[in-house]
Amino acid sequence: MKAHTTVPPEAAAALLQRHRFRPIEALPWIIIALVYFLLPKSLALGTQILIMVMFALSLDLLQGYAGITSLGHAVFFGTGAYAAGILTVNGVTEPLIGLLFSLVLCGAFGLLSGAIILRTHGLALLMLTLGILLMGAEFANRAAWLTGGADGLQGMEVGPIMGLIEFDFRSKVAYVYALIVLIIIFALVRFMVYSPYGRSLFGMQQNLNRMSAIGAPVRARLVAAYGISAAIAGVAGAVNAHVNAFVGPNVLTLELSAGVLTMLIFGGVGRLYGSFVGAAFYMIMHDYLARVDPTYWYLWLGVLLIAVVMYSKGGILGLADKAWALWGRK
């Protein structure tokens, strides 16, 4: 096969380099580590941010790489949270078992629902993702014997991790716990998006018909991405249940789905680190504004959303890229 050698050497080098770890990628992790040592009073908020980073990362896989817009991604987060919570209430207090259980359950749920709904696209797909979320929310609300209904799951006593490390009141353990899960998930997602499979997802986002024409099993790959994304969202939900020792119906709402989409677009879609920037920005803004007055929070959230959609489609990281390019030219 001589044809392969005609690839220009610089292009081949760029392809070989693209998955390498760049120094700038260390920055978010350094910041996360610094927060632990320098801001011990903000670790509860920090833990919530790490959880939302995981959740946004799962959505980035779906939206930024596979190109599937979902209004119902909270159903996986919520199912993961409830699964972990219900397991704990029923005596299985080891958090790692809860994580694994949520991972498997949400993965299977994602594969199954994905296989059913990914035959459609456009408005119908959007409505189907929303419909499944609404069904889940209504079920959790009505099945009070299982979920505690509108009051949420009461009496969760989360045991020590691996029988050794007890959750503390200052969220120190919670923060590290969420961080370790995030590192594992991130490594997996990063590996995935740079693998040939991830590239083919990206290709499908660009042009589904052409990918189909060159022989990619489009549907199967989309369903697989949906399942993996659902499993990650489920794990994020499970961590959320463990560190808060509570699961309420607010994990299964359109508002949470919209919130995580918002985080993603604030940070930048399809960039992996967009989830980090977006989730931190959203959660800190929420913490600050909602304390003053929820009216301001909704107003600024709406105004920012409209502004980002109209003027800065790459989100904060997109702006950073542009600024970097301008600075480099000078």
Add this chain to the structure above:
Amino acid sequence: MNPPGEVLEIVLGVLFNGLASAMILYVIAIGMSLTMGMMRFVNLAHGSFAMAGGYALVYFGEQVGVSFWTGVILATILVTVVSAVLERLLYRRLYGASELEQVLFSIGLIFVASAVARYLFGPSTQNVTVPDSLSGQISLGSFSASSYRTMLIMAGFILFGSMTLLLEKTSLGAKLRAAVDNRRMAESLGIRSDLLFIFTFCLGSALAAFGGALGAEVLPIRPSYAFDQLNYVLIVVAVGGLGTLYGPFVAALILGITDTACKYWFPELGAFFIFAAMVVLLLWRPNGVFSRT
């Protein structure tokens, strides 16, 4: 067991109340269905126009002190003007944008609208004073019905009739249908689709505002209105199918009556059945049950 007469009365009551909520849903959803069919624009914020209609009625009726019907008309006009401005300033720049952008943009609008409503009117549900002529009951033999809901049903049918006439019998309607079916073909025949679209958009928000104001007693006016009603309006639009007139009407009828019936006979199920039915219907016919494609 209830005696047969009583059962009939309950069934009639459920049908009647279901019909009334179906009509508001239809009036609110029709505009969204039209704009979505024409520009493929997913405007989740459409319900905000209905909410704005309700709030405007509260303002005109309670604070300015005009009569109910004058208030409804003023509210409709006000919201129509606001929607025309929004279309020119914001919406038109996102036609042809990706679904994600449209969804997030319109969710952003919902947030802004609800924040403005909360700022101006406070977080509580607003009371609307209905005129005496509408607050009574109409008796028909042993069956008595609220005259307010009777008015809602009549208004719904009149609007459905006039929309049918407008779209089927006038040349404007013919152009509209052409633009919905195939916008580029219509444009190459000399139809100004951008003018048509702003007309449709304003008509849609006018109808939503009218529905929101008229139905203020049934669908409570509060800051979360757009999110509360979003699911139902979206179901009517998606199940009804784009580009048909009777689709959303039939979908609203089925949804309104089934929902009322479910809440009456199976309250423990809540809205679960409705959502499940929507999922099944959309899997069966992704373009809407009543669409032509």
